[in-house]
Amino acid sequence: MIYRRSKKQPKAPPQPAAPKVLHSPGGIKGRWMMNSLSFVLVILAAVVILVTVGVSGYYYASVRDNLTSRATLKAETYHKYFTETYDQFYAQAESDVSTFSEQEKLEMQFLDRNGRILLSTSALTGGGMASTEDAAQALSTQKTAVFPGRDPLTDERVMSVTTPLLSSRGELIGGVRFITSLRIVERQIWIIIGIVILACLVFLMLVVASNSYFVKSIVDPVLKINTIAKEIAAGRYGVRLQKTYDDEIGELCDTINYMSDEISRAERMKNDFISSVSHELRTPLTAIGGWSETLLAGGGEDPEEVMQGLTIIQKEAGRLTRMVEELLDFARIESGRMKLEVELFDLSIELYEAVYMYENLLQKSGIRLSYDEDVDANYYINGDRHRMKQVFLNILDNAAKYGADGKKIDISLRREGGKIVASVRDYGQGIPEAELPFVKEKFYKGSSKQRGSGIGLAVTDEIVVLHGGTLDIASTLGAGTTVTITLPAAEAEEALGITGAIPKVPETPYTPEPKGDS
Known part of the structure; x- marks a missing residue:
């Protein structure tokens, strides 16, 4: 019997979850209005609640304090002057009830010690009992009691205050009770609340209007930007937006x-x-x-x-x-795949070999080449020797191609502290000032009629940057161009004991064909 083992298929790596796109009803305007109005509505609701509580508390407290003050003052007056006998008390009570002038606003009652109504400014006599609990509470505790709420007899919201009446000997005679309807007070409260709500609605409308104007000033430019971006994506390069605000x-x-x-x-x-x-x-x-x-x-x-x-x-x-x-x-x-084969090498040897390789060709073209180097300095760097030779050959080729009219090229190599500086100058037509900032960009050829791909100098600059250096180009129209390469010197040269000048040992000489760089 033959057994076959099936190969287990490797599991595919989990795919990253696509970012969740939230639904935005109404776009930016809808989100802005929703967020801002939600906050404003919460603030306005809090204002209405605080005003309602504050105004209600103020009005109710004012009514309570007024009734309490009246009842207390009346009870103290009776205690001092009209409680020697019950007849004296009753006679004075009848006099006060008959002469009471605020019957439209208040009701004043005199109660016996059991809470029955003796006399009332509304003619509720005949032994009727006080309908609210403040009377019984005041008579039992002998302290002023307040009742705010609905009257069981009239089903009307009232506030009543009862203060016990004590004789001059301290005995409980009865009580004095003041009652007022809360209808006017509550109507006043509702008027104030209505005014506050109306003010909040006006404020809300102003917020909506101002937000709509503000959002419009943002959304309209964004829509224009979106339109222009679509045109650019469709290939209409160079279209421009009209700037409205400096923000x-x-x-x-x-x-x-x-x-x-x-x-x-x-x-x-x-x-x-x-x-x-x-x-x-x-x-x-x-x-x-x-x-x-x-x-x-x-x-x-x-x-x-x-x-x-x-x-x-x-x-x-x-x-x-x-x-x-x-x-x-x-x-x-x-x-990003450019790799360097880094090693410690003498940069002057690579420059010297590049000069040696171009010397015969430049002489045949009638161009005199001058090379100047401080032979007492060391020029060791950490880098790729082949790439650096490519840099020098490209720069020399450009100098020969674009500076041929000057019939002269100067090359120098110097050590400046921890830097190594190599420069190549030609005496040709130079580069227009307007084109100078772009000469190192890819594909750029400027106004020159020389042949070339437009990427040679971009590659050269990138190689120098990968070595931690800089490539600077200075030019004067009609006077020539100077290319300066600055590279960091190797920190290890002293540790290796390298001193003195290094003899130049060029490779087998040959005359290369100039490259089509720019």
Whole structure:
């Protein structure tokens, strides 16, 4: 029997959860209004509640204090002057009831010690009992009692205050009771609350109006920005926004405009680069194809012509190879895959070899090359020697190509503290001041009519930056250009005991074909 073991399929790695997009009804305006109005509504509700409680408490306290004051004053008066005998008390009570002038606002009652009504300004006589609990409480405790609430007899909201009446000997005779309706008070309270609510509604309407205007001033520019962004995404580079306010929205408009201009410029540079590279590739391919056809068609009978054709094919193939390598370097830089083979080496040797390699070619072109170096200094750095030679060759090639009219190139190497400074100066036409800030950007060729891909100097600058250095270009129109490379010197050179000058040992000399850099 044959057993087959099935292979266990590896589990796919868990995919990160997509960020949750919250639903926003009404957009920015809806969220703004919801958030701001919610806060305002809470504040206004708190204001209404506080006003209601405060006004109600104030009015009720005023009524209670007024009734208590009246009842207490009346009881003290009777205690001092009208309680020698019961007849004296009753006669004075009848007199006060009959002469009471505030019957429309208050009701005054005199009670016996059991809580029965003896006399009343509303003619409630005949032994009726006080209908609210303040009477019984005051008579039993012999202290003033207050009752706010609904009268069981009339079903009306009232406030009553009862104060016990004591004789001059301290015996309980009865009580004096004041009653008032709360209808007027509560109507006044509701009027005030209504005014407060109306004021809150007016305030709320003003908040809504001001928020709507404010949100409109934000949403409208955002919608315009969205429209412009869609146009840029559709390929209409260079469109601009009209700036209205000098605030954060205005800064965003400036940024969008700057982005649009930069994308437009980058698009033009890319198109120029594609056109330039296409032309640069077509020229050597045409030469290679033409000579190949010539040799295949029987042009190989003359040995001298064969050698000339093969030389041209080799030269153009080499130029194609260098262009492809340059493009590969640029692609590595753009993708962050440019790697350096770091080692401790003498930078002066690489510069000297680059100068040696170009010297014969420059002499044939009528360009005099001057090289100046402080031989007593050390020029060790930590870096990639091959990449640094590529930097020097590219800069020398640019100097020969763009500064050929000056017929002279000066090269110097100096040690300045912990820095190593190499400079290459030509005496050609120079670079216009307006173009100088862009010469190190990718695809940029400026107004020069020289051939090139527009990425050589960008690659050169990136290599220098990867070494922790800087590449600076100074130029005066009509007077030439100076390229200065500043690199950090190796900290390990003293520890290694390296002193004195290092003899220059160039590689096997050869004359390279100038590269199509810019």
